[in-house]
Amino acid sequence: MPTPRIVIVGAGAGGLALATRLGRTLGKRKRAEIVLLDRNTTHVWKPLLHELATGVLNSSMDEVDLRGHSSAHFYRYQRGSLTGVDREQQTLQLAPIHDEDGQEVLPARELAYDYLVMAIGSVSNDFGTPGVAEHCHFIDSPEQAKAFQRDMINTFLRYTDPNLRQHTQLTIGIVGGGATGVELAAELFDASRMLNAYGVTALDNQQISVHLLEAAPRLLPGLSERVSQTVKTELESMGVTVHTDTAVKEAQAYQLLTGDDEVIKTDINVWAAGIKAPPFLAELGLTTNKKNQIEVKSTLQSVDDEKIFALGDCASCPMGEDSTVPPRAQAAHQQAKLLAKNLVNKLEGKPLADFRYRDHGSLVSLARYDAVGNLMRSSASRGLFLEGWLARQAYASLYRMHQLSIHGAPKTGLAWLVDKLNRYLKPRMKLH
Incomplete structure (x- = not known):
């Protein structure tokens, strides 16, 4: 029996976390081939883009090289941009790749899948x-x-x-x-x-x-x-x-x-x-809402196709009767964790679990000046209000938790140490 192939489209917070989890569980044991597709060769955590925009974040230090990461975590990275989905043949159509001078490096091609996960994220509306x-x-x-x-x-x-x-x-x-x-x-x-x-x-x-x-x-x-x-x-x-x-x-x-x-x-x-999901999602033949988000069941399966899943900002996942899961990084990480289990269950013929969003609170960074937010929120509680130094530490820990999910504890610890050293060795701001 051929090894099933799981293709994840999008190397954002949810997509990369999912590829890492599946690589460690299924890919390492060769129970499934895990393929991560993205147009970029590196990953930067999206909540840090405002720091990259002002030069406070040095992308060369904080970006993840997908080729190296895939090799270390037992999945296969493939560069490409999705243009279409053939659900009958279970293939993806990929756009050609061009270099900086406009020369074609790779022609348009197809990529077969057994299970497909859309984790493309969102864009400004x-x-x-x-x-x-x-x-x-x-x-x-x-x-x-x-x-x-x-x-x-x-x-x-x-x-x-x-x-x-x-x-x-x-x-x-x-x-x-x-x-x-x-x-x-x-x-x-x-x-x-x-x-x-x-x-x-x-x-x-x-x-x-x-x-x-x-x-x-x-x-x-x-x-x-x-x-x-x-x-x-x-x-x-x-x-x-x-x-x-x-x-x-x-x-x-x-x-x-x-x-x-x-x-x-x-x-x-x-x-x-x-925000809205990228407009081309509405042209793939899947049911989408007004924000181009793919309509999914509570199992994160598309309402149209049980072999297609979606998570993060590009998914419209029900939460209660009249609401959907909010487009937040913590939601994408929670969905990636559940979907890793559900895909294993799918391969083993077991029932799929439903997604239940847990709001752990939200924190807002105000540069070096301050941070403000709530932690441990629930439907019955407003949570713990934080500001100042404690909120800054809690905000910083969010990025460490993301690193932990994609690198593991040893490398995350080393990354923390390198960041501390760079505060003394490198300029506070990147000027080029």
Whole structure:
């Protein structure tokens, strides 16, 4: 009997954790062939992209090389972009791969599967707002984060020459008061301080203006009101101008136009308002919702095909009667853990377990200044409110838990030690 092949599409937090677990259990014992498909050759934990965007995170130190990781954890990495699924033949259609000069490296090809897991994640949702694609940065991938950092540094450099300035203050507009927008706003002030210290710019924090715009009545609408208010107070104390109940109806060159026809002059715009699954998921012949998320059962199987599963931000998984599992990294990790067991059960002909989301709380980083959040939340409790040093340590532990799931304890311990040493050996900010 041929060895079954499990193909996981997407090397994000959930996809990489799942490939690692299956590699250690099924791949190592050759009970199944585990294939991880992704267009990128490296993995960066998505909640850290705001740090990569401001240069605080050195991607060369924190990214995971998928080729090396796959070899160490008994799965096979394959580079490629999914373009279609033939459910009858159980094959995936992959786009050709081109090099930096546009030359074809690999032609379009097919990849067979016995079981398929979609773990593609999400992208920002511009809600069809005019001008956003042309005049706003997105921070959904390492490439986009690095593009923002280049633009940010170049803008700071321009402001050293009064003749090249757009406005009297260097102004950055961030649309979206969720975790990404809030964390980026705080990180920008830390970045400006370091750029000044490294001599990149003569501007100080008093000459930087950050506008954070949120359409809802308060920041972080998915978290408690206490967390929301604390974050707002902290941001305003840094100098961030917070606009709530403020929708953006158009993005233009060097300005944002709000629903109240207010014009906010800017030098750089960032769009971080809402998420959706990549649009091509709605073209694969699977049932999806308005956000392009694949509709799945509580077992994480597609409602259309029992051999196709989905997890993380690209999956619409029921939670109760009228709600779905929220698009959070902790949900993706929990689903990866359950799905690793369910796929083993599937191969052994055993019944599949249902997914039950457990909200362990949420933490928001405010750069080196602070962190705020709730831990150990449940339907009956608001959880433990944290801020300050303790919250910073708890926030840092989230990344260590992710590293633990994909590297194991020994390597995670070494990574922690290297990070501590690099605080003394390397600059606090990456400038290239």
